[in-house]
Amino acid sequence: MRWGTYEASYHNLPRVPHTLCRRNPGSYFEIKHYNLPEDPTKRVLRRAFFALAACINAFPIAARICRRHNPERIATELPVRHPVHKE
Template identity: 45%
Template sequence: RAKQKAMEKRYGTFEEAYDTLPRILNILKNRNPGTYVAVQDRESIRPPNYLVIQRAFFAFGACIHAFQCSWPVLCVDGTFLTGKYRGQILTAVGADANNQIIPVAFAFVESENYESWLWFLQHLKWGVMQKRTSICIIHDRNVGLLKAIKELQEDGDGAYYWPDMHSRWCMQHMGANFFKQFNSRRLMNIFKRLCKANQSTKFDE
């Protein structure tokens, strides 16, 4: 409790942090040209008739610009928030021609589910992709994410329609499941070579 009091005195409370988040995002947008932000509210149960933040998305203008000249590949994933109020951070990360990491987009959401992934991908398409086409999305096969990808590929609404998005599985997650199933270093090494093969002839050898 003493640590919490010290943290609140230094950084403010969690409630204050969430309350100022929209203003902080707007400041980032105004002071960083090309930055894209989006906030979604919902009505609080207690007290009623009070709006609280459900989701927040942001992508820095410099990173959006850098992605336009980078490899057409994005890795998307989620990780847990560990503060007083639970939730998750969704991320989209790319790489430039020098294989330097580009932190393309982030979102604070309630959990990793179909609705939150759909919302994240919609804003990724609308605010970040711009004129880029044939983007490959690498992921860990989360059920909600797979459903969201399929909807945007087949039934996306207007600006969110994303028919040329290519969905691929993450080798690291797939490899972990593969090793857990077979528990063989030899098979795992073969699996890695298959994943790294960039020509059909090398894959078939």
């Protein structure tokens, strides 16, 4: 393989977002995986999510601009989600 093995890529995955978060405070990442039913020692990537702090901080501003210019469409396509408060 050109970029190494599947296992090597999987083990290297956390390093990239860790480095980006360290260099961009306020950034966020989450990696979800699951164990294979046939072999519980093998982990398989389910999904990886990453957001830079600049994008997180700009999102409320961009959402307000979009709602201001097209409130009917935004209201139906992008409903505002209220944060879930865990107790």
